[in-house]
Amino acid sequence: MARIRALVLLGACLALAPLPARTGEKEPAGGVTVDKDKRTIKIDARIAPRKLPNLNDVYPIEIIACWPHPKGKKAHETVVTIEAKPSAVHKALEDFGLKPGTPVMGGTEQAKGPEVNLYLEIPGPDGEPRRVPIDKTLVDRNNKTLPKSVKWRFTGSAMTQPDPTRDEKVYGADLSGTLIAVYPVTMETVFQSSLTGKDEKFLKLETNKQVLPKEGTAVKLVIEVPAK
Numbered sequence: 001m002a003r004i005r006a007l008v009l010l011g012a013c014l015a016l017a018p019l020p021a022r023t024g025e026k027e028p029a030g031g032v033t034v035d036k037d038k039r040t041i042k043i044d045a046r047i048a049p050r051k052l053p054n055l056n057d058v059y060p061i062e063i064i065a066c067w068p069h070p071k072g073k074k075a076h077e078t079v080v081t082i083e084a085k086p087s088a089v090h091k092a093l094e095d096f097g098l099k100p101g102t103p104v105m106g107g108t109e110q111a112k113g114p115e116v117n118l119y120l121e122i123p124g125p126d127g128e129p130r131r132v133p134i135d136k137t138l139v140d141r142n143n144k145t146l147p148k149s150v151k152w153r154f155t156g157s158a159m160t161q162p163d164p165t166r167d168e169k170v171y172g173a174d175l176s177g178t179l180i181a182v183y184p185v186t187m188e189t190v191f192q193s194s195l196t197g198k199d200e201k202f203l204k205l206e207t208n209k210q211v212l213p214k215e216g217t218a219v220k221l222v223i224e225v226p227a228k
Helices: 002-016 086-095 197-202
Strands: 032-036 042-047 061-067 078-082 115-124 129-131 152-153 178-181 191-193 218-224
Touching: 032 086, 042 086, 078 218, 086 178
Parallel strands: 061 078, 178 191
Antiparallel strands: 032 042, 042 078, 042 218, 061 178, 115 129, 115 152, 115 218, 152 191
16 A cells, blocks of 8 residues: 555656656757836847858848857848747737737838837946947948838747648747848848848948947847837
């Protein structure tokens, strides 16, 4: 009887214990902090390298934030790299009451969705962090910063079917690792700007070295949700 009781207790303990992760799988890195009072989402980030060792060229900036190389599909053209799961940021935005809009791909149509404000929080000269609007972190060929008129919209990501032999679809940005796109070069992203595919042909962007710290510096990506 005592043996049976012990086996029952052991079974209960095993049922309550968390299941181990499958081999090769890791829990996605966090680094996402939500402040409901200040209506902000802060994400751990690093200033991205502009030249990747596997590529011969340096490509114009098309992305604000994505996973680092090699898992980030757009790591060769981003301002910062992150480890956060894009769908986790999507969920945080929905918790603020925002509803995703619609991403677009190329063309002249603008992405749809509620507007947010984007900043980078970088180390200041006195060691204290200072907040820089995203438009100030980018310059064109004439060394002019991105126009303030550019808006950033919560589009949400397109769903993607990773295995064509199966009907299962997943949140596309969790495959590409892209969080914020400057141009509509991918629908596997959480945010797109108001720029269109037509703008991409004429507006070639580079990081603003006069504002950003050196590559590899730890910074915070700040998403500010405007009050209703």
